[in-house]
Amino acid sequence: MTRLPFLALLGLLCTTSIAHAENWPGFRGAAGTGVSSEADLPLKWSLKENIAWHINLPGRGDSSPAVNSRHVYLTTQDEDTSLWVLAIDRRSGNIAWKKNVGRGVLAANGPKNLYVHRHNAATPCPSADEEHVWAYFGSGQLVCFTVEGDEVWRRNLVKEYGPYEITFGMGSSPRLWGEHLYIACMTKGPSYVLALDKLTGDEVWKKPRRLPAFKDGADAYSTPIILQTPQRTELLVAGADHINSYNPLSGEQNWICGGLKIKSEFGRIIASPVVSESTIVQCSANPGNGGAGRAIAIKTGGRGDLTSDKSMRPWVFPRESSDITTPTAYDGKLYMVRENGVALCMDLATGNVHYRKRLGGKSYRASVIIGDGKVYCLGKDGLCTVLKPGVEGEVLAKNQLTGQFFATPAISDGVIYLRGHHQLYAVGRAQVAAK
Numbered sequence: 344m345t346r347l348p349f350l351a352l353l354g355l356l357c358t359t360s361i362a363h364a365e366n367w368p369g370f371r372g373a374a375g376t377g378v379s380s381e382a383d384l385p386l387k388w389s390l391k392e393n394i395a396w397h398i399n400l401p402g403r404g405d406s407s408p409a410v411n412s413r414h415v416y417l418t419t420q421d422e423d424t425s426l427w428v429l430a431i432d433r434r435s436g437n438i439a440w441k442k443n444v445g446r447g448v449l450a451a452n453g454p455k456n457l458y459v460h461r462h463n464a465a466t467p468c469p470s471a472d473e474e475h476v477w478a479y480f481g482s483g484q485l486v487c488f489t490v491e492g493d494e495v496w497r498r499n500l501v502k503e504y505g506p507y508e509i510t511f512g513m514g515s516s517p518r519l520w521g522e523h524l525y526i527a528c529m530t531k532g533p534s535y536v537l538a539l540d541k542l543t544g545d546e547v548w549k550k551p552r553r554l555p556a557f558k559d560g561a562d563a564y565s566t567p568i569i570l571q572t573p574q575r576t577e578l579l580v581a582g583a584d585h586i587n588s589y590n591p592l593s594g595e596q597n598w599i600c601g602g603l604k605i606k607s608e609f610g611r612i613i614a615s616p617v618v619s620e621s622t623i624v625q626c627s628a629n630p631g632n633g634g635a636g637r638a639i640a641i642k643t644g645g646r647g648d649l650t651s652d653k654s655m656r657p658w659v660f661p662r663e664s665s666d667i668t669t670p671t672a673y674d675g676k677l678y679m680v681r682e683n684g685v686a687l688c689m690d691l692a693t694g695n696v697h698y699r700k701r702l703g704g705k706s707y708r709a710s711v712i713i714g715d716g717k718v719y720c721l722g723k724d725g726l727c728t729v730l731k732p733g734v735e736g737e738v739l740a741k742n743q744l745t746g747q748f749f750a751t752p753a754i755s756d757g758v759i760y761l762r763g764h765h766q767l768y769a770v771g772r773a774q775v776a777a778k
Contacts, residue, residue, distance in 0.1 A: 367410040367753040367760075369470040370516040371710060374569035376618060377671040379714030379754040385771045386717065386729060387740045395758060395769040396436030402427060403764045404465030405708075406516075409476065410755040413490055414439055415769075416476045417762060418465040424448050426464060428478040430492060433756075436769060440492035447482025450501065451512035452531075458511045461708075462749065466512070468566075470519035475541065477524055481513040485526075487544060496544040500526070500537075508532030514564035514613070518578070520591060523547055529563035529582035536567070536580055538594060548594035554583040558608040565615040565669075572620065572643055579616040579623065586616055586625045586641070601650040602639050602659070603627040610636075614665055614710075618643075619672040622657070622691050626679075628666035636664030638679075640694060658694030663687065669710035669751075671718075673732060678711050680720045686728075688736060697734040702726075703741070708749040721748055721761065744768055 371377040385393050402419035409416045414430040421427070424446045430439040449464045464481040471477070475495065479485045483501030488494055507513045509530040518525040519541065526537045529552060538547040563582025569591070570577040578591040587599040603612065607629040617624040621643055628636030638660040641649060649655045663681060670679035676697070677689040684704050688697040704722030712719050717739065718730040725744040731737040746763030753760040758771035 365756040366412065366471075366473075367408070367755045368472060368519050369409050370407050370468040370518075370566050371615070371669065371712065371751060372754070374520070374571065374618075375518060375566060375615060376568070377669065377710060377712045377751075378673055379712070381754060381757060382715050383757050384715035384717060384754065385759060388742045388744075388770045390744060393770060393772070395771055397766065397768050398431065398436045398438070400429070400765050400767055401441070402465070403463065405462045405749040405764070406465050406762070407468040407750040408753040408760045408762055408767070409469045409471040410753050410760065411471045411473050411490065414471070414476075415753075415760055415767065416469045416471050416478070417767065418467070418469055418478050418480065420463045420465040424464075426480050426482070426484060428469065428476065428486070428488060430476070430490070431767065433769075436767075442488060442492055442494070444478065444480070444484050444486045444497070447480055447484055449481040449512035450483070450507040451510065452508060453510035462512065462514065464512075466514045468516035468750075470517050470524065472519065477517060477519065477541065479517050479526065481507070483507065483513075485517075485544070487541070495542070498544050500528070504528070504535065504537075505533035509562045510559055511562070511564065516566040518567040518569065520569050520578075523591065525567045525578055525591065527552070527563070527565070527567050527580045527582065529561070531561045534561070534583070536578075536589060536594070538591070550589065550594045550596075552580070552583070554585050556583040557604065557610070559611045560584050560604065562611050564611070564613040568616045568618060570616075570618045570623065570643065574644055579618065581614075581616050581625050582612050584612075584627070586623070588645075598645040598647055598649050600639070600641050600645075600648070600656070602656070603637065605629040605636060613667045614669040617670050617672050617677065619675075619691055622672070624670065624672065624677055624691070626664040626666075626670065628664050636666060637661050638664045638694075640691075657692065660689070660694050667708050671711040671713050673713045673718075676732070676734070678713065678718050678730075678732075680707050680711055682707050684722065686720060686730065686736070688734060698736040700736045702728040710751040712752055712754065714754050719752060719759070721752055723748055725763070727761070
């Protein structure tokens with residue numbers, strides 16, 4: 344039997360508690376790996392070709408879609424600062440329900456002109472299973488609905504735990520795993536990792552996460568990731584120049600690793616952790632120095648403080664690290680797209696670069712996703728370049744849509760969902776989307 348790549352197999356394992364293995368429960372999939380185990384994913388599309396349906400969205404937002412067997416879930420913010428949760432029927436693309444959760448704005452300390460055109464309070468991505476959807480906003484509101492749209496519980500984390508003292512506003516998304524919803528808050532003020540009971544919203548555990556970091560380095564916009572190995576399940580959190588691992592059930596720390604500090608007052612972490620069976624990679628970046636940054640590799644299975652343990656840190660990549668976009672590990676390689684549209688393929692074991700390739704387009708905000716032997720790289724201007732996995736960097740297709748795309752795509756049941764500021768496209772065969 345041909346051995347499945349680790350992350351493809353992990354994608355299957357991660358969704359065993361969900362009724363449909365092809366669901367996409369949150370940011371970059373169930374565990375956050377960005378890898379789908381599906382086959383027959385679309386290769387080519389345009390405004391006139393291979394679009395199952397397209398919908399204009401009310402308001403504006405950058406939250407990536409969460410998908411279960413019934414709906415695609417998104418959040419959005421109106422001009423009057425009203426915050427909404429949308430459930431969109433997967434068959435027709437019609438809005439099944441739309442729920443207002445109140446008003447709120449992005450809590451951000453930086454100059455408004457530096458972030459208002461990039462994102463708003465509807466940037467964190469929702470999470471969903473077959474019974475419920477959870478929506479989190481950059482204003483601190485967190486609400487749980489049934490899939491029919493009935494409210495189950497709500498909380499305001501800013502009112503309960505303190506303000507988001509962060510330059511560009513909260514951008515981290517919740518991670519749904521098992522019976523818990525995990526949230527990471529990493530700011531110059533209150534900083535913590537929180538586990539909530541997904542059905543009641545009650546606090547299961549809360550761990551402070553105040554770590555040494557210089558100026559904007561204390562801020563982080565990354566999302567928690569789940570790493571499953573034969574030895575254990577880990578919750579990985581990156582920010583404040585460190586990445587660490589928690590026991591997701593108890594909150595006990597397994598290990599911590601520094602080495603991500605950038606020599607700039609603007610250095611910080613936005614990219615989420617990247618995981619494989621043997622290696623974890625974390626990026627940090629310095630947007631004030633031409634986008635330069637660093638990436639560090641950490642072997643899985645560690646314990647304690649790994650910062651100075653060279654045996655557990657096989658390589659450091661001291662330049663060209665991605666800033667906003669999260670790379671993806673697949674079949675022994677790391678696929679990264681920098682904000683300037685340069686794609687890199689690196690050896691996961693050594694950090695050696697196999698290729699650098701300029702993809703085109705002006706800017707990239709969406710993270711890399713992989714499925715069906717295809718690497719999808721979505722640009723801000725709607726250009727999606729599809730690469731063949733491997734060291735050659737072969738371009739399989741270039742596809743163009745209309746809109747501004749900051750959100751990372753979602754994959755479910757043969758369809759790729761692409762969310763723009765004001766649009767949602769279901770890319771794939773209509774009969775697949777209509778199941």
